[in-house]
Structures are given as structure tokens and as C-alpha cells.
Amino acid sequence: MKKTFFAVLIALLAAGCSPAASTESADGVKRVTIQIDGAAVPYYAPLYAAKEQGFFSKAGLDVSFTYAAGSDIVKNVAAGNVDFGFPNGDSVITAYGKGVKTRVVHTTYQQGIGALLSTGQANINSPADLKGKNVAVTDLGSPNYIQLQAMLKQSGLSLEDVKVTTIGTGAIVDALKNGQVDAIVFSRLRYYALKSAGVDVRQILSDEFLPSFGNVVVTSPEKVKDDPATVKAFVTALDQGLDFVTKDPAGAVSMAVDKYAPTFNGQQEAVTTIVKDVFVKTLWHSPEGFGHADENRWQQAIEAQVGYKLIDASFKAGELVVKPDALG
Structure with missing residues (x-):
């Protein structure tokens, strides 16, 4: 006892x-x-x-x-x-x-506060533009990974149509800035930090595809x-x-x-x-x-x-x- x-x-x-x-x-x-x-x-x-x-x-x-x-x-x-x-x-x-x-x-x-963030160079204006792109999430068990799947599904795509990379929380934003990936699914709050840093950043809110x-x-x-x-x-x-x-x-x-x-x-x-x-x-x-x-x-x-x-x-x-x- x-x-x-x-x-x-x-x-x-x-x-x-x-x-x-x-x-x-x-x-x-x-x-x-x-x-x-x-x-x-x-x-x-x-x-x-x-x-x-x-x-x-x-x-x-x-x-x-x-x-x-x-x-x-x-x-x-x-x-x-x-x-x-x-x-x-x-x-x-x-x-x-x-x-x-x-x-x-x-x-x-x-x-929810999730968003698909990308740079202007990647030319991603909708989830349909993710085909063939390299997209990063922090973890395959994270809500952001589910949000990515919802975006793809509603655009007629699946995970097989993209390359998914896992990158830790501390490095995922830098990976986008440095061009290591075409897009990330992460916090929408980072959109403002990237914008203030002079990055040509675009965002698509996850909540539009998956209520959270x-x-x-x-x-x-x-x-x-x-x-x-x-x-x-x-x-x-x-x-x-x-x-x-x-x-x-x-x-x-x-x-x-x-x-x-x-x-x-x-x-x-x-x-x-x-x-x-x-x-x-x-x-x-x-x-x-x-x-x-x-x-x-x-x-x-x-x-x-x-x-x-x-x-x-x-x-x-x-x-x-x-x-x-x-x-x-």
C-alpha cells in the first residue's frame, strides 16, 4: 500500500x-x-x-x-x-x-488555429495546387496532419498526391522560409511573423475544410x-x-x-x-x-x-x- x-x-x-x-x-x-x-x-x-x-x-x-x-x-x-x-x-x-x-x-x-502556409514561389492558391508538392507537418498524429488530409480530400486529392515531410515544431517554419518544403500545415499565427520578416507568405485556413x-x-x-x-x-x-x-x-x-x-x-x-x-x-x-x-x-x-x-x-x-x- x-x-x-x-x-x-x-x-x-x-x-x-x-x-x-x-x-x-x-x-x-x-x-x-x-x-x-x-x-x-x-x-x-x-x-x-x-x-x-x-x-x-x-x-x-x-x-x-x-x-x-x-x-x-x-x-x-x-x-x-x-x-x-x-x-x-x-x-x-x-x-x-x-x-x-x-x-x-x-x-x-x-x-481552430491551423493553416496551410506557403510562399509565393510555390504558387499554391488552393489545396488543389498541392499536387506534387512537398508539405510538412510536425507529426503524423497531429491535428495538422488531419487538416491536411481534409484539405486534400475536398480537392479530389489524397496523401499519395503529395510528399509529406515531418519536421519538428522548432524547425518547421524555417524549413518553409529556406525553401526546404513548398508548404507547411501549422499555426495560422505564424503567418504574421513570416509576413513581418519580409517573406512572401500565403495562407489557407484549415477551419474552412475541417471544423475544429x-x-x-x-x-x-x-x-x-x-x-x-x-x-x-x-x-x-x-x-x-x-x-x-x-x-x-x-x-x-x-x-x-x-x-x-x-x-x-x-x-x-x-x-x-x-x-x-x-x-x-x-x-x-x-x-x-x-x-x-x-x-x-x-x-x-x-x-x-x-x-x-x-x-x-x-x-x-x-x-x-x-x-x-x-x-x-
């Missing part, structure tokens, strides 16, 4: 978690943790603003941020090791289909059932953070860089342009308000994963996505 306990403890610590999730202090403030995909970047400004502007504290929450890979985040949330997660929506669907159950309580990014989602807030089914007030408090404060960044992108980016992402110092102006042109206009936008879950789009994303054999069987989007009124 003792040996088992220490094995579990070591596994939790290795994942960057503590054995206990939320705790409530004597003054009634609830301490919660959200594990965020990747590393601290200024594009997570709404979360940082919710903390720095006091929206979380006014909601009775003391929120801590940690970071991990998307697949690890989903596992940690499902196990109750952390209260909330902020992974890519695609990884949430894949995990759910494989029995790792979480609930989406806030569809923060209404669209970027980062979303997830929690465990148990937390939705047993502590809906905390979940509602968290997403309400996040909505206030999103509203703050929408109204003052430059100020929010400056705050995020100063306090959380200092490696972006000197890039504030470029990041602010991306926040205004991509996040405010498209990714965060929904006619029904911040965080709204379009169940039809979620269902399409689920069916796509079945079709491309990422998961074995379909399930109802309503099992995964929590409606706001379910939180009281």
Missing part, C-alpha cells in the same frame, strides 16, 4: 501537479489551478487579465497557472489533479473518444456535478478577461509580456496586431457571446475524428460540452 501511494505521488509530481486540487481558505477564497497548453505566451492575455484585473479574486478564486502538453492536460483534469485545463479542443475530443472524460465548459477559441477548435476550458465531470458554482465563477471571470483584452489589446499585451511572457519583449506591437486581427475578430468571436459552444460544429469535429480514425466511435457533442445553464 505504501509503495503504491508513493508511486502515485511521484507520477503526479512528474506531471507538474499536486495530489489535491482546489482548496478553500478560512476567508472563503477557493484556490484553483488551471493547466495551460504549451508555455506562457501573450496570446493567453485573457486569463492573465482575469487575474491581474482582479476578476478571479472578485469571483472568490485564487487562480494559479501551470503549463503542460495538451494530452497531459486532459489526463490531469480527468483525474482531478488540476481543476481546469486549457488544451486544444482537438485533443479533448480525441481523449474523450478514448475514454479520458472531461467536460468543455468554455469554448474560448471558436475556430483552438484552446478551450475543460474541467472534470465530477467538478461540474459537485461544484458548479466554482466552474461558473471561473468562466464568468474569464469572460471579463476576454472583454478587457478586446477593449484594450495593446494594454493587455503589454501586461502579459511584462508579467508572464518576458521573452516576447520587443514584440508587443506585432503581437497586438495579431490579437486584434485574429483573436478579437475571429477566434474569440461568437454572436452568442464569449465561450459559446456551437454543438453542431463540435459534432462535425467529432465525426471528422471518427472518419480519420483518430477515435473508434462517435458520441454526442452534448456529452462533452456543458451548456451555461447547467452551471446554475
Whole structure:
């Protein structure tokens, strides 16, 4: 028994978690943790603003941020090791289909952030122009690889019509710049960095061919059932953070860089342009308000994963996505 306990403890610590999730202090403030995909970047400004502007504290929450890979985040949330997660929506669907159950309580990014990026020299104006081209993805199990297949399929092509190269995250953009490949399927945010570097870059958004989602807030089914007030408090404060960044992108980016992402110092102006042109206009936008879950789009994303054999069987989007009124 003792040996088992220490094995579990070591596994939790290795994942960057503590054995206990939320705790409530004597003054009634609830301490919660959200594990965020990747590393601290200024594009997570709404979360940082919710903390720095006091929206979380006014909601009775003391929120801590940690970071991990998307697949690890989903596992940690499902196990109750952390209260909330902020992974890519695609990884949430894949995990759910494989029995790792979480609930989406806030569809923060209404669209996926994948895109086909190419240089003008490659003369790729539509996916049909990919025939015979060398296209890079980071991994054959990545969402971007599925997005490439969807683009090809809707253009009457298949993987046999292109040469697919795998290149790591740190080198894939340089491979495009240096002409090693004709195109890459990667983050649409890199379009702006390439453009500002003087590259003649073109982009085709993956979301036009395969509905998907970027980062979303997830929690465990148990937390939705047993502590809906905390979940509602968290997403309400996040909505206030999103509203703050929408109204003052430059100020929010400056705050995020100063306090959380200092490696972006000197890039504030470029990041602010991306926040205004991509996040405010498209990714965060929904006619029904911040965080709204379009169940039809979620269902399409689920069916796509079945079709491309990422998961074995379909399930109802309503099992995964929590409606706001379910939180009281």
C-alpha cells in the first residue's frame, strides 16, 4: 500500500501537479489551478487579465497557472489533479473518444488555429495546387496532419498526391522560409511573423475544410456535478478577461509580456496586431457571446475524428460540452 501511494505521488509530481486540487481558505477564497497548453505566451492575455484585473479574486478564486502538453492536460483534469485545463479542443475530443472524460465548459477559441502556409514561389492558391508538392507537418498524429488530409480530400486529392515531410515544431517554419518544403500545415499565427520578416507568405485556413477548435476550458465531470458554482465563477471571470483584452489589446499585451511572457519583449506591437486581427475578430468571436459552444460544429469535429480514425466511435457533442445553464 505504501509503495503504491508513493508511486502515485511521484507520477503526479512528474506531471507538474499536486495530489489535491482546489482548496478553500478560512476567508472563503477557493484556490484553483488551471493547466495551460504549451508555455506562457501573450496570446493567453485573457486569463492573465482575469487575474491581474482582479476578476478571479472578485469571483472568490485564487487562480494559479501551470503549463503542460495538451494530452497531459486532459489526463490531469480527468483525474482531478488540476481543476481546469486549457488544451486544444482537438485533443479533448480525441481523449474523450478514448475514454479520458472531461467536460468543455468554455469554448474560448471558436475556430481552430491551423493553416496551410506557403510562399509565393510555390504558387499554391488552393489545396488543389498541392499536387506534387512537398508539405510538412510536425507529426503524423497531429491535428495538422488531419487538416491536411481534409484539405486534400475536398480537392479530389489524397496523401499519395503529395510528399509529406515531418519536421519538428522548432524547425518547421524555417524549413518553409529556406525553401526546404513548398508548404507547411501549422499555426495560422505564424503567418504574421513570416509576413513581418519580409517573406512572401500565403495562407489557407484549415477551419474552412475541417471544423475544429483552438484552446478551450475543460474541467472534470465530477467538478461540474459537485461544484458548479466554482466552474461558473471561473468562466464568468474569464469572460471579463476576454472583454478587457478586446477593449484594450495593446494594454493587455503589454501586461502579459511584462508579467508572464518576458521573452516576447520587443514584440508587443506585432503581437497586438495579431490579437486584434485574429483573436478579437475571429477566434474569440461568437454572436452568442464569449465561450459559446456551437454543438453542431463540435459534432462535425467529432465525426471528422471518427472518419480519420483518430477515435473508434462517435458520441454526442452534448456529452462533452456543458451548456451555461447547467452551471446554475
